[in-house]
Amino acid sequence: MQGVFRADLLERKAKIKGYHMRLLTILAVSVFVLVCLTSYATWRHFLSDLPKIASNEEIWTANRKPSLEMVDATGETITIRGPRYGRRVSVDALPAHVLQAFLAVEDARFFEHGGVDLWSIGRAVFENLTAGHTVQGASTITQQLVKNVYLSPEQTFKRKLQEMVLAWQIDSRLTKKQILEIYLNRIYFGQNAYGIDAAAWRFFSKHPSKLTLSEAAMLAGLPKAPGRLAVDLTAAPAIERRAVVLQRMVAAGFITQAQADATMRTPVALRVTPDIPEGQMGYVIDMAQKEVESVGKQVAPDRILRLTVDSRMQAAAVQAVQALVGDGTGTGVTQAALIAMDRQGRILAIVGGRSYKESKYNRATMAKRQPGSSFKPFVYAAALEKGMTPDTIRVDKPISLGGWRPRNFNGGYSGAMSLSTALTRSTNTIAVQLASEVGIDRLILLAQRLGIDSELPRNLSISLGAGEVTLLDMTRAYATLANDGVRVDPYFIERIDTTRGTVAFQRENKAPVQVYEPLRARQMTAMLADVIAFGTGKRARLPGGREAAGKTGTSQNFRDAWFVGYTADIICGVWVGNDSSSPMNGVTGGTLPALIWEDFMAAAHEGKPLSPLPTLDDLKRPSPNTLAAFYESLADIFAAAGGQDMAALPALRKLPSTNAPNPAPAPAPATNIGR
Structure with missing residues (x-):
């Protein structure tokens, strides 16, 4: 009986122990689950959105606000946005x-x-x-x-x-x-x-x-x-x-x-760098910001744009424009624009208006105005390409083409003269005759090759600048002539750096594109130099005997006046007028624009050696193979444009005048624009 009781007691104790073990197991599992749930909840609440560090370099760039710093050609900061x-x-x-x-x-x-x-x-x-x-x-x-x-x-x-x-x-x-x-x-x-x-x-x-x-x-x-x-x-x-x-x-x-x-005990000696006023750099900054968008994707939030602009030249450009343009000058001129570049296309200075504060509209790049006689060099350049020379004779006389009777600025006629003399005097009748002989299609294609991007009208009045172009177009085209016929493509950004010292963008040096024969380009330079030395551009003569070439231009009723020209170092274009296209008080390209051009160019060349303009004497004569390749490229350009077949162009000067003139142009109003 006692043995049975003892066995029951042992069995009861075993059951109680098993029950306790189950309770401990359940409790341990519950605690474990609770710890896991608590840990998960803690992680979910505190660490699930923990930022991830992808790389060491990422720490430098993470969460930077966009910043854009612009520096000029010398490395001086122009402005900081952001x-x-x-x-x-x-x-x-x-x-x-x-x-x-x-x-x-x-x-x-x-x-x-x-x-x-x-x-x-x-x-x-x-x-x-x-x-x-x-x-x-x-x-x-x-x-x-x-x-x-x-x-x-x-x-x-x-x-x-x-x-x-x-x-x-x-x-x-x-x-x-x-x-x-x-x-x-x-x-x-x-x-x-x-x-x-x-x-x-x-x-x-x-x-x-x-x-x-x-x-x-x-x-x-x-x-x-x-x-x-x-x-x-x-x-x-x-x-x-x-x-x-x-x-x-x-x-x-x-x-x-x-x-x-x-x-x-030492006093605090502050030398605070002030916020940079954008003032005279306003047009520069806007252009640079627009150009950086075309470079490609934003490779870094903090970007340093290294621009081509020269701050000293920019200040001189602003001063030249503001000193001579305004309501109190008596000229009837309220606006002006200036752009300067070098032969590589680097834009050195740009002024899009008399006051950036008053108007942010950039007249140097956006306004399309009639260039007047400043367009004539392209007519003469096309004539030289057709086989004429600066000594070719044409007669200044009354002409009538399709009912249009262009007149000279002075209303008179001077008879026979060389093409060089005609350009120096800005003779309208001869420019129109040359355009008729060359052909409108050929003239337009030449202007486009040199750098005119604006659409041009297909009538003979274009020879006197009746089309509408931008100042940037004109300056770029003159730059191509100054560059021995190698196309000049203007740009503003040399490089984009980051504050970490890495280069995000570097402008590549493009292979030169010869769009006009070097010999002809230097002939044009010689003729344009005569315009300043003896002709309508006398007021643009530079001090110290520095050689320069350029051309004046005035549109009908004195609505626009231009001077575009160059030295061996800098190409500069100037336009003056009114946004409303209202007439000025007798202002021609040889007056106010030439004076602004001279003021700026004199300041821009301070400290530069007296480099002569390129001449025919120091031009290395291209080989026949080089010239043949050049004219072959012209044939491709004309064929692509749907123009006349140029494949048979000879390699040397004489080009046959086999193409007939274009159909008679639409009648144009009698005009004496030209100066």
């Missing part, structure tokens, strides 16, 4: 006291922790609990970098946790030197300045490598509260913050107390 990001500065290029100032005030144990300083966190918690409010922080430089680059500034537990996780990740991936360098180049200092290079230039107008101890301490204090401290570095809050930095440097053993005291 934040000012400093150039990338290596920590090796900075003095020790600059690095020590940031380390002392922001993270004295930077080289001792792994991105998050747990010892400093514990100390800060104790100090804050003791004080009853926040008196000390514990963010490391790595955490501040994370906060500035990836996270929002909100003070929440979630943001702080994410900040710590990312700081650990970055510290495990980068060296301390790399982290410090990125921090110094990306931190915000206030006044729209990001990075130590931008801050040093903004507040002290110097490179960071030249910062004094006082300046370094001042900058090191700004990231704590840039919006408040950077407003005025001479005010008490900024001065007090500098003192804190210096005392931290003493505590860290970087400087002595005597050095700190001496520095604190």
